Amino acid sequence: MLADVMRVDVVSVDSHFFDDLGADSMVMARFCARIRKRTDLPPVSMKDIYRHTTVRSLASALADADTTPPPATTAAPAPAEAAAAPGSTPRYVLCGTLQLLAFLGYSYLTVSASTRGCAWVDDAPDPAQLYRRAVAFGSAYFIGLCAFPIAAKWLLIGRWKPAEFPVWGLTYLRFWIVKSLVHANPVILFVGSPLYVLYLRALGARIGRHVTILSRTVPVCTDLLTIGADTVIRKDSFFLCYRAQAGRIQTGPVTLGQDVFIGERTVLDIHTAMGDGAQLGHTSTLHRGKAVPAGQRWHGSPAQRTELNYLRVPPKRCGTLRRAGFGFLGPARMLLVIMPLGIVAIDALLNEVPRLLGQSATSMETTTPSAFFMDTLLLSAVLFFGFVVVGLAALFTVPRLLHLAIKPGKAYPLYGVRYALHRTVARMTNLKFFIWLFGDSSYIVHYLKCLGYDLSRVEQTGSNFGSQVQQEAPYLTTVGSGTMVADGLSVMNADYSSTSFSVSRTSIGAHSFLGNHIAYPPGGRTGENVLLATKVMVPLDGPVREGVGLLGSPCFEIPRTVERDTRFDLLRSGEELRRRLAAKNRHNLRTMAIMLFLRWLDFFVLTLLGLATIERYDAVGQLLDTVFLMAGLGFTTAYFALIERFLARFRPLRPQVCSIYDPYFWRHERLWKVPDTHFHIFNGTPFKSVLWRMLGVRLGRRVFDDGCFITERTLTAIGDDCTLNAGSKIQCHSQEDGTFKSDHITMGSGCTIGVGALVHYGVTMGDGSVLDADSFLMKGEEVPPHARWEGNPAAEVPRDRYQPAGGSAGPAHKLLVPGEVSPPRRGIGQQGLAKPHSG
Secondary structure, eight states, rough: OHHHHHOOOOOOTTTTEEEEOOOOHHHHHHHHHHHHOOSOOOOOOOOHHHHHHHHHHHHHHHHHHSSSOOOOOOOOOOOOOOOOOOOOOHHHHHHHHHHHHHHHHHHHOOOOOOHHHHHHHHTTTSSHHHHHHOOOOOHHHHHHHHHHHHHHHHHHHHSSOOOEEEEEEEHOOOOOHHHHHHOOOGGGGTTTTTHHHHOOOOHHHHEHHHHHHHOOOOOGGGGEEEEEETTTTTTTOBSEEEEEEEEEEEEEEEETTTTTTEEOOOESSEEEEEEOOEESSSSSSHHHHHHHHHHHHOTTTEEEEEEEOOSSSSSOOOOOOHHHHHHHHHHIOOOOOIIIHHHHHHHHHHHHHHHHOOOSSSSSSSSOOOHHHHHHHHHHHHHHHHHHHHHHHHHHHHHHHHHHTTTTOOETTTTHHHHHHHHHHHHTOOOHHHHHHHHHSTTHHHHHHHHHHHHHSSSOOSBBBOOOOSOOGGGEEEOOOEEEEEEEEEEEEEEEEEEEEEEOOOOOOOEEEEEOOOOEOOTTOOOOOOOTTOOOOOOSSSSSOOSEEEEETTTTEEOOOOGGGGTTTTGGGGGHHHHHHHHHHHHHHHHHHHHHHHHHHHHHHHHHHHHTTTTTHHHHHHHHHHHHHHHHHHHHHHHHHHHHHHHHHTTTOOOOOOOOOOOHHHHHHHTSOOOTTTTTTTTSSSHHHHHHHHHHHHEEOOOOEOOOOESSGEEEEEEOEEOOOOTEEEEEEEEEEEEEEEOOEEEEETOOEEEOOOTTTOOOOOOEEEEEETOOEEEOOOOOOOOEEEETEEOOGGGGEETTTTTTOOOOOGGOOOOOOOOOOOOOOOOOOOOOOOO
């Protein structure tokens, strides 16, 4: 079979798959798929291929596994997931219509309140009254925006309970309204502050004292969330207390005991639990029904036991008074300084714009439409490009000064001056606009160096970093010479406990390649010339890895490179590299200029719509403002969709294997520059499907998309009634060192992609198949119909781990993991994990 897949006559049983035969992961994935179709052979995963790299060793390992009895366990099998039932198109259309009306109603409510407030502030007789009115209105408006989602949750839902209900129904409509309002609450600006914990408590979550939450992913079914005292949850973690599966929403509890640590980029599925003092490491997952017993440390996807300690900073004194003071000062600064100054600035702008545009203070009839158009054009250009210039100047100076107050390696208490400075530096240096502008080009190197990165002696490749890079302290980030980084790198420069934090230098070795969505912690045990595959867990123990590749969570070694990736090496040095790099730089400069112009043009149209009713404070003006708000959203959506299709010449992309110095790749990466910041507004609605179709995705009927991102739209085909969860990604390309590869991804009807999961290029998913939460489905895999895959890298879950459909998962602490989970203490009370039921 291997010879047939590789299209050769004979394959030696002792030939190394990669070194001798020149195979790559795509070829071996097809080999595994062919073996799985043979009922007389045991299934083979890509992890088996990498661990046993010859036919002889693979056959021996599979034979041993087949004769070894399974270990004894008291675990109950996970419940089988019912196949997705065909949806109802009338119900789908009705739900979308009601969602649109709800969005219109909320928009009118907020526009009306802001218009009336600005009119009242504008009537202030003197500057002192202007400030007092600005404080009063800003406070009332901010408190109203914060309180409205809380009131809506209790009125529409009451208390969340473990349940299951279909998407696009009336129950789902209430769920979506509450989810949208909870996610739009301005309290999210205070993530990392005790105020955010109070917000979750107001929504019904049972949270103990001195809990620190740094993740901006807001849980929705908060009554099902229990967090014990002194727990720490790092950023980019998912603990939503719901998931979408086979066209239905399933809600379930997430229970964390006291002194729990949750690492960065983790996913906690429904019906999961962790006992007192338990830890879940970075880039890890607890799948449904799993539990970590008290005092144990787990990591990986799926999670498994480890002895590695992820708490690496000593505790500091951080009492209730310090936390209360920090929680108070944040909104006080917002209400007494930031919002009043913003309102005064807007009021001054509204008063000056009519004069600048040649209007009187009471009429817009004194200016011609052409003059109004030209003056608005000038105003929008000054505001937009002024932000670019002033923003860069502030970005390269202010954080550098603030960072001087924080010493590396020294532990500081949370919620003090240095904690506030650290958070300010992280927020300022991670502005997405400038990373978007300079990323995927040679100029990102200069931008990061100005931020404070230590990039050693730069070996310019033209694609040193992608357009999604973040860090916590750029002045403590070192990247070795010749290293290339794909999108999604998160450099972790800080360690946290429930009472303290410290910053330290994070160093990435030279001549390495980092794939997509990697969280790199301080103390990572990788050296030079290492391939870190997509979603890999960076090791924190063991020897320093050099000259190898690392894949999976927890990671294991794979070949650093294969023959397919070296075919373009002649373009990476000498005169040919200099010539092609210069051409790529010129192309990237044109791309940056084009995208800046196109983004300004969108800003100009939105400014034009906003100023159209500048002097209308009455009911008609408020209604027009709401209409123009909707028109602006519709224009932005259609405008950028048209730009993307135009850049692709209104043709579908084709699978490619080429060098990054090939002009095709330059045109392809230009598509990644088309803005997508408005996509999240459509999550969970039928309008997200309309958006994907506009962009070229071949999409079936009634697809539920709760926050998936698709990179190459015209290479993606999704069948009817598929379910795409929040934080998932469908990526039809890969870039390894200087080689770019892309291929189709095809999903059959009724498929489900879990929360935070990633599907790589060349994948085919059969009808009704499921990719579980935070799984990584590698390139070239073929998932059989109605199969369930999980893990990083993903592999098929044996059917003997399922119960018959409709069975109960039981309490999480009784399922799959022996041992008890201690309930959270300090006044929270014990929470039983209720069984799911149909609703």
